[in-house]
Amino acid sequence: xxxxxxxxxxxxxxxxxxxxxxxxxxxxxxxxxxxxxxxxxxxxxxxxxxxxxxxxxxxxxxxxxxxxxxxxxxxxxxxxxxxxxxxxxxxxxxxx
Amino acid sequence: xxxxxxxxxxxxxxxxxxxxxxxxxxxxxxxxxxxxxxxxxxxxxxxxxxxxxxxxxxxxxxxxxxxxxxxxxxxxxxxxxxxxxxxxxxxxxxxxxxxxxxxxxxxxxxxxxxxxxxxxxxxxxxxxxxxxxxxxxxxxxxxxxxxxxxxxxxxxxxxxxxxxxxxxxxxxxxxxxxxxxxxxxxxxxxxxxxxxxxxxxxxxxxxxxxxxxxxxxxxxxxxxxxxxxxxxxxxxxxxxxxxxxxxxxxxxxxxxxxxxxxxxxxxxxxxxxxxxxxxxxxxxxxxxxxxxxxxxxxxxxxxxxxxxxxxxxxxxxxxxxxxxxxxxxxxxxxxxxxxxxxxxxxxxxxxxxxxxxxxxxxxxxxxxxxxxxxxxxxxxxxxxxxxxxxxxxxxxxxxxxxxxxxxxxxxxxxxxxxxxxxxxxxxxxxxxxxxxxxxxxxxxxxxxxxxxxxxxxxxxxxxxxxxxxxxxxxxxxxxxxxxxxxxxxxxxxxxxxxxxxxxxxxxxxxxxxxxxxxxxxxxxxxxxxxxxxxxxxxxxxxxxxxxxxxxxxxxxxxxxxxxxxxxxxxxxxxxxxxxxxxxxxxx
Numbered sequence: 134x135x136x137x138x139x140x141x142x143x144x145x146x147x148x149x150x151x152x153x154x155x156x157x158x159x160x161x162x163x164x165x166x167x168x169x170x171x172x173x174x175x176x177x178x179x180x181x182x183x184x185x186x187x188x189x190x191x192x193x194x195x196x197x198x199x200x201x202x203x204x205x206x207x208x209x210x211x212x213x214x215x216x217x218x219x220x221x222x223x224x225x226x227x228x229x
Numbered sequence: 230x231x232x233x234x235x236x237x238x239x240x241x242x243x244x245x246x247x248x249x250x251x252x253x254x255x256x257x258x259x260x261x262x263x264x265x266x267x268x269x270x271x272x273x274x275x276x277x278x279x280x281x282x283x284x285x286x287x288x289x290x291x292x293x294x295x296x297x298x299x300x301x302x303x304x305x306x307x308x309x310x311x312x313x314x315x316x317x318x319x320x321x322x323x324x325x326x327x328x329x330x331x332x333x334x335x336x337x338x339x340x341x342x343x344x345x346x347x348x349x350x351x352x353x354x355x356x357x358x359x360x361x362x363x364x365x366x367x368x369x370x371x372x373x374x375x376x377x378x379x380x381x382x383x384x385x386x387x388x389x390x391x392x393x394x395x396x397x398x399x400x401x402x403x404x405x406x407x408x409x410x411x412x413x414x415x416x417x418x419x420x421x422x423x424x425x426x427x428x429x430x431x432x433x434x435x436x437x438x439x440x441x442x443x444x445x446x447x448x449x450x451x452x453x454x455x456x457x458x459x460x461x462x463x464x465x466x467x468x469x470x471x472x473x474x475x476x477x478x479x480x481x482x483x484x485x486x487x488x489x490x491x492x493x494x495x496x497x498x499x500x501x502x503x504x505x506x507x508x509x510x511x512x513x514x515x516x517x518x519x520x521x522x523x524x525x526x527x528x529x530x531x532x533x534x535x536x537x538x539x540x541x542x543x544x545x546x547x548x549x550x551x552x553x554x555x556x557x558x559x560x561x562x563x564x565x566x567x568x569x570x571x572x573x574x575x576x577x578x579x580x581x582x583x584x585x586x587x588x589x590x591x592x593x594x595x596x597x598x599x600x601x602x603x604x605x606x607x608x609x610x611x612x613x614x615x616x617x618x619x620x621x622x623x624x625x626x627x628x629x630x631x632x633x634x635x636x637x638x639x640x641x642x643x644x645x646x647x648x649x650x651x652x653x654x655x656x657x658x659x660x661x662x663x664x665x666x667x668x669x670x671x672x673x674x675x676x677x678x679x680x681x682x683x684x685x686x687x688x689x690x691x692x693x694x695x696x697x698x699x700x701x702x703x704x705x706x707x708x709x710x711x712x713x714x715x716x717x718x719x720x721x722x723x724x725x726x727x728x729x730x731x732x733x734x735x736x737x738x739x740x741x742x743x744x745x746x747x748x749x750x751x752x753x754x755x756x757x758x759x760x761x762x763x764x765x766x767x768x769x770x771x772x773x774x775x776x777x778x779x780x781x782x783x784x785x786x787x788x789x790x791x792x793x794x795x796x797x798x799x800x801x802x803x804x805x806x807x808x809x810x811x812x813x814x815x816x
Contacts, residue, residue, distance in 0.1 A: 160443070160450065163448065163449055163450060164443075164447040164448060175324075179376075181321060181324075182323040182324065182376065184318070184321070185318060185321045185399045188317060189399070189401040192401050192402055192470075193475070194402075194405060194474060194478075197474075197478075209793060210721050210789065211721050211723070211789075211799040212721055212722070212803050214793075216798050216799070
């Protein structure tokens with residue numbers, strides 16, 4: 134009888150320790166998950182920042198300034214544009 | 230001996246803890262019982278307390294416990310982006326850091342403070358001033374610091390200086406689209422323009438989660454379901470950022486070269502009723518929070534109303550045509566360039582003699598217009614003006630949109646009816662003028678205007694018949710040719726039509742002598758108009774002040790570029806400047 138009780142007690146102890154261990158593991162994983170999630174947010178934010186930066190670099194004001202100053206480009210006029218019509222019936226207008 | 234005796238006697242009244250008489254305790258019996266009783270009471274008290282904690286006061290203790298390790302985290306929603314019609318970003322929120330401090334914890338002698346001041350672009354004295362008051366436990370040092378700078382600040386690791394994540398709105402188009410897009414405050418809430426008008430929609434809804442944090446501040450468990458944040462949806466405007474930039478640039482150049490006070494331009498898509506550009510100068514850079522005050526914030530095209538002057542004349546001509554009172558070729562005597570109405574004299578700036586209706590608009594004759602207008606009832610004129618949107622707020626979700634002024638016809642005196650026919654005695658914003666001209670562009674229909682992208686052709690309300698609108702377009706085209714008031718409005722490749730306006734500015738009760746507003750409102754191409762463009766230059770002081778000279782060139786260039794961007798083929802033959810002979814390329 135005593136032996137059975139001891140075995141059961143041991144069983145309870147092992148289970149209890151295992152539970153604690155698993156709980157610990159789960160919290161570790163949860164923390165890791167949480168960290169990854171915030172990392173995602175951070176990267177998302179960084180991505181957005183880069184997209185905005187890229188857009189700012191391509192803003193009309195800057196493009197025009199660079200085109201005229203550094204590349205000596207000039208404004209397009211119909212006088213220097215050759216308009217072509219696409220043979221496709223749906224496309225009546227062709228972009229220059 | 231007596232000791233022994235005593236011990237024996239004591240043994241009989243106390244508990245024997247041991248068989249050996251040598252170890253016999255002398256403790257009296259009552260003491261043992263007392264201890265046992267006291268222990269029993271203590272255990273009972275513990276049991277009582279346990280019952281209280283776990284059963285009766287359970288809620289309270291649960292809550293208190295939770296307060297000590299559970300935290301509610303706010304999950305901020307991202308503010309939606311503002312996009313132009315092609316999906317290009319006009320405004321977007323990026324993460325920035327708010328730098329804050331606990332003044333008491335900051336060592337004022339720390340040499341790193343000067344580095345911090347340098348990174349924050351603020352004088353060291355200012356920084357120290359902020360940290361002066363040691364009674365405070367929270368002081369903002371600087372808000373919305375860009376992430377790279379914030380990282381460098383974090384690397385300095387100054388004690389007592391902390392960071393807090395927040396959002397900063399970026400406006401890549403800068404001052405060109407500033408009035409349309411508007412700006413937000415440090416709390417990321419809209420303050421002006423679209424940011425204010427659509428604030429609710431852009432804001433989104435913050436979420437939250439309740440978590441348990443461990444000793445190190447790491448999240449180890451969610452207590453309840455996470456309420457996810459609802460990001461604000463992106464808002465796509467009808468604005469084309471290229472057209473917007475171009476219009477802004479041209480207005481700016483015109484204001485600077487004419488030494489004017491201000492200028493505005495509006496570009497409308499005559500097919501869909503979309504606003505393609507809405508530019509004002511002086512403008513401001515919404516990315517620099519410092520200069521977000523003062524006059525330059527005003528969206529003049531919408532918030533400033535003024536007397537439209539000659540811009541109204543085509544409406545009178547259209548009314549006369551519509552009622553069958555005249556034909557485009559009907560001659561009207563305008564000599565001697567003056568007309569008496571109720572004791573007042575209305576005169577033309579040049580004498581013209583007999584003019585056809587076409588020529589009256591082309592040469593912008595006040596006398597001719599007044600002669601047509603005086604044959605109409607005030608009610609008819611009022612109705613048409615009201616139908617064209619005068620005296621009514623444009624249906625635009627914008628802060629500060631004005632309705633202009635159109636007095637009820639019952640109170641019009643004859644002289645007022647006469648002056649109103651050439652645009653004095655009533656007022657409108659530049660936007661209203663552009664809107665009114667969609668009637669001519671859309672074959673007699675006034676179309677609703679939209680700030681948001683909407684590619685379907687707009688359904689309009691008929692004001693004039695198709696023939697009338699076409700006839701007026703011919704007049705407008707004549708006005709924009711040699712012999713008209715604005716040959717400067719012509720542009721290469723595209724036929725344009727439009728009307729100039731030069732109005733004296735009101736000052737107090739009368740008109741100022743040398744203060745003018747010059748405008749031009751027109752459409753292109755004349756045969757099937759695609760855009761309506763309105764330009765206003767306020768107080769040009771560099772010699773020229775006529776609408777045709779000052780505002781005409783802005784119109785011309787804006788039309789040219791806008792139609793090109795929209796992919797409209799030129800409707801007029803252009804002398805090509807392209808070398809068409811093929812050159813054989815060699816590698």
